Amino acid sequence: MSAPKKTGARGPYAKSAQRSSDILDAATTVFATSGYHGGSLRDIARQLDVSLTSIVHHFGTKYELLEAVLERSDKTTSGDEDFDFDAACRDRGVVFATLERVRTSVDRPELLRLFAILAAESSSPSHPAHEWFTLRYQRKSAELAAAFAYDQGAGRIDRARDPHTLSRLLLAAWDGVQLQWLIDPSADMAKPMGLFFESTIPEAFEGTVSGVA
Structure with a gap:
């Protein structure tokens, strides 16, 4: 044999x-x-x-x-076998998918620090990674805007809200909260992100928006 x-x-x-x-x-x-x-x-x-x-x-x-x-x-911070962010957005909405991702971020401090440092450096047009980060933020913003629009179609978020504005606000809040946590790991990430959503799209916590199937 x-x-x-x-x-x-x-x-x-x-x-x-x-x-x-x-x-x-x-x-x-x-x-x-x-x-x-x-x-x-x-x-x-x-x-x-x-x-x-x-x-x-x-x-x-x-x-x-x-x-x-x-x-x-980027592949590592975008998801893993245990948590599919895109699937969670479809099943439960952007709010709950984001809060779950935020809770798992504490397991990847070095990767978050890498992106925080290089994103700040690459704000200069002469930085080698400037184009890479520009395209990344454009892609992330478009993906989140599509997820917010999906939530509007599902009746989770008021259709009067601009999904593109929501996506940019979310990225800004998310990056800022992560940076504060990297500087001071005793700072909580989940609570301020929850408050951000409660103040910008409170209807996402209340179930189906009135008048939308």
Whole structure:
């Protein structure tokens, strides 16, 4: 009887994939601590006790490494196997999906810090990640606006409200509350976000909007 075939990457391919993952982990820590301009490829190499050549071999340039870090981190902060934000928006509405996401954010402080630092840095048009963050905020704003519009169709939110304005206000409040928590972890995130929703769209807590099926 022949031996069963093994699946998955082996040998140098598996080692290369693991090294790339290790580099991304180290780069996430360095950029989350020092920002893009303050962190260097040498800092990342030093964390892993590898040569600078090894970092360049896997990612080419510092910007390519930054982009890989942002793309991977964005996927991680956008959802996981245990919580599907988009599905929660459809099932329970933006308000309750957001509050649930806020409660799980405490498990990802390094990723939240990474985005807080790099988003602030990238406000300068000359920053390498300026376009990346511009497109990210445009995408997030459009996705939340669509979710608010879905809630209006489902009778959860008054149709008179502008979903695009609501999405921008939500992103602003969410970013601000997260930043305060990163500075002072004893600060609560869920309570102020709940108060934000109660003051802007109180009908979302009251069930179906009057006159809407």
